[in-house]
Amino acid sequence: MKSDLLPYHDTKDQGAADFYFAINATFRFIHDRLGADGWVRYLRGLAAGYFTVVNTAWREGGLPAVAGYWRAFFQAEPGASVEVQEEEGRVVLDVRKCPAIHHLRVHGREIVPFYCQHCYHLGQARAEAAGMSMRLEGGNGECRHVYFAEPPAAPQDMNLIRTASSC
Amino acid sequence: MLGCYDFCGHYDWTFEWLRQQGGESLMRAYWEEAIAGDSQRHAADLIEELGFEGMRKYWAHTLEEEAAGYTLTEGDQVIRIDMHDCPSKGFLLQNNISHSPDYCDHCIGWIGPVMEKSGFTIDHEHNHCGKCWWEMRRTSDPSPPSEAGQLSGTADVRLDPDWRAPGASFDRFEKCTSVEHKVPPAPGQSACST
Numbered sequence: 001m002k003s004d005l006l007p008y009h010d011t012k013d014q015g016a017a018d019f020y021f022a023i024n025a026t027f028r029f030i031h032d033r034l035g036a037d038g039w040v041r042y043l044r045g046l047a048a049g050y051f052t053v054v055n056t057a058w059r060e061g062g063l064p065a066v067a068g069y070w071r072a073f074f075q076a077e078p079g080a081s082v083e084v085q086e087e088e089g090r091v092v093l094d095v096r097k098c099p100a101i102h103h104l105r106v107h108g109r110e111i112v113p114f115y116c117q118h119c120y121h122l123g124q125a126r127a128e129a130a131g132m133s134m135r136l137e138g139g140n141g142e143c144r145h146v147y148f149a150e151p152p153a154a155p156q157d158m159n160l161i162r163t164a165s166s167c
Numbered sequence: 168m169l170g171c172y173d174f175c176g177h178y179d180w181t182f183e184w185l186r187q188q189g190g191e192s193l194m195r196a197y198w199e200e201a202i203a204g205d206s207q208r209h210a211a212d213l214i215e216e217l218g219f220e221g222m223r224k225y226w227a228h229t230l231e232e233e234a235a236g237y238t239l240t241e242g243d244q245v246i247r248i249d250m251h252d253c254p255s256k257g258f259l260l261q262n263n264i265s266h267s268p269d270y271c272d273h274c275i276g277w278i279g280p281v282m283e284k285s286g287f288t289i290d291h292e293h294n295h296c297g298k299c300w301w302e303m304r305r306t307s308d309p310s311p312p313s314e315a316g317q318l319s320g321t322a323d324v325r326l327d328p329d330w331r332a333p334g335a336s337f338d339r340f341e342k343c344t345s346v347e348h349k350v351p352p353a354p355g356q357s358a359c360s361t
Contacts, residue, residue, distance in 0.1 A: 006172070006173070007173075007262075008172075008173040008176050008258070008262040008264070009261065009262065010172060010173070010254075010258055010261075011234060011254070011257075011261075012233075012234050012254075014172065015170060015171030015172035015173070015174060016171060016174070016229075016232045016233045017171060017232075018171075018229065018232060019171035019174035020171055021205075021206040021207070021209075022174065022178065022201075022202060022206040022207075023169050023171070023174070024205075024206070025201040025202065025205035025206035026181060026197075026201055026206075028201065028205060029196075029197055029200060029201035029205070030185075033189075033193070033196075034188065038188070042181075042184060045184055046169070046177060046180065046181075046184075049180060049184075050176065050177050050180040050266075073168075073170060073172070076170065076172035077168075077170050077171060077172060078171070098168075099171075100168070100171075107209075118168075118169060119168050122168070122169060123168075
């Protein structure tokens with residue numbers, strides 16, 4: 001797929017879903033070895049390092065760039081069902097079927113219970129780098145991400161992010 | 168969300184992050200525990216249960232899913248893979264991504280422990296340009312790796328004109344199950360077997 005909205009391009013239209021096994025295993029390994037703080041540090045490092053190109057595009061392109069990126073992103077994730085809406089001052093991602101949770105469940109994998117928190121830590125750190133903010137609600141297969149042009153008054157309530165489970 | 172479309176990109180970044188956190192030992196533990204023992208346990212289970220047939224089943228599925236350009240050859244008590252167009256390293260090359268010092272080592276880093284657990288050893292060589300070959304034999308089998316073309320004929324990647332493309336550098340592993348068993352090339356020489 002060739003989308004100018006994604007920083008990297010592959011010869012295939014969609015990624016290989018079995019890589020979700022590795023993402024889940026990576027989270028477990030880092031959390032076990034380095035603790036919860038180490039895992040969050042890993043995600044924030046990814047956000048500031050690996051995703052620099054995307055953060056810059058978001059900073060320069062604003063909310064339309066955020067919406068365009070996520071539409072292209074989920075088109076390339078096998079099994080995703082996500083609606084991306086641009087609203088006044090924000091972009092809302094309505095994740096009806098999370099491709100990662102779905103694939104891990106179908107294949108009987110033990111999903112790390114904190115899996116869904118990664119979307120917040122990664123999303124908020126990337127949004128911050130672009131001068132925006134992000135909040136997350138739901139999880140465990142269905143959730144709602146909101147990217148704000150201006151920081152919302154309330155901090156993220158981590159209790160609003162569900163524990164992931166294998167069934 | 169961390170996605171699977173650009174997985175190889177953040178996988179490579181993760182190797183370097185782990186190396187900075189805990190050195191080579193943490194990165195190698197990651198390949199052995201998280202990748203071989205957790206992520207790829209379906210491969211380990213297939214190979215442990217079915218041996219060569221399990222290898223054929225695993226790689227037929229995963230290399231098709233990843234759209235690799237490869238040939239799998241089944242010989243007498245050996246399986247050989249000639250990788251002409253590695254989808255993983257190819258993704259990095261195509262997108263000019265390079266965070267870790269030797270991305271290609273991750274394959275032997277996880278496949279090695281899987282093979283050791285099931286009683287197999289590996290002869291392997293990669294050129295860091297998206298091409299490599301693998302031969303898996305039982306640990307008790309003293310046979311040396313094949314000569315170029317001997318097992319896979321014209322599909323042997325060592326006969327590919329680009330095997331020695333500019334920029335290629337060769338890492339070789341002999342009868343091994345660990346990334347620590349890399350054979351250093353002699354000074355001024357390629358480690359290539361042809």
